[in-house]
Amino acid sequence: MITNNDITYYSKRLDETTRLEVWDRYIFKDIWEFGRHSSTENAGFSNSNAIDVRIPMSKVQDKNLFKIGDIIAIGKQKRIEKQSDLNGIEFYAVTSVTVNDFGNSPHIHLGGR
Numbered sequence: 001m002i003t004n005n006d007i008t009y010y011s012k013r014l015d016e017t018t019r020l021e022v023w024d025r026y027i028f029k030d031i032w033e034f035g036r037h038s039s040t041e042n043a044g045f046s047n048s049n050a051i052d053v054r055i056p057m058s059k060v061q062d063k064n065l066f067k068i069g070d071i072i073a074i075g076k077q078k079r080i081e082k083q084s085d086l087n088g089i090e091f092y093a094v095t096s097v098t099v100n101d102f103g104n105s106p107h108i109h110l111g112g113r
Contacts, residue, residue: 005033007053008077011070023080026065031055032107033074035090050113051092057106063099070094072112 009026032054053072057063071083073091080086092112100107 005031005074006076007031007033008073008075009066009070010073010080011065011067021082023071023082025077025079027076028055028059031059035074035092049092050111053110053112054107055110057101057108060108063101063108066094066097066108066110068094068097072110 006027006029009028010023011026013022013024014020015022033051034053035049035051051072071086071091071093073086073089075090077086077089094110094112096109096111098109100109
């Protein structure tokens with residue numbers, strides 16, 4: 001698999017003690033990332049940006065970590081307490097998760113918008 005970038009993956013969970021939203025941060029180095037920017041007549045430019053990410057299975061400790069609604073940020077990013085901490089950073093909400101744990105190039109495939 002050709003790799004071209006690093007990403008920061010933020011996984012949202014509810015803290016059992018405080019009942020507050022917590023964002024766990026994971027850095028994945030040397031993954032395959034392809035973003036595309038397009039526009040549609042009705043949605044405009046910003047609403048149709050998308051990303052595809054493939055993380056080699058050798059870099060994944062828990063393939064159940066990934067879920068829809070989490071966040072993919074481009075590059076190595078800081079820890080956050082809320083999603084608005086990412087203002088000014090290129091990031092995408094995870095819209096699809098596919099586990100391809102077979103064949104010559106096993107990986108997690110994430111789609112985001």
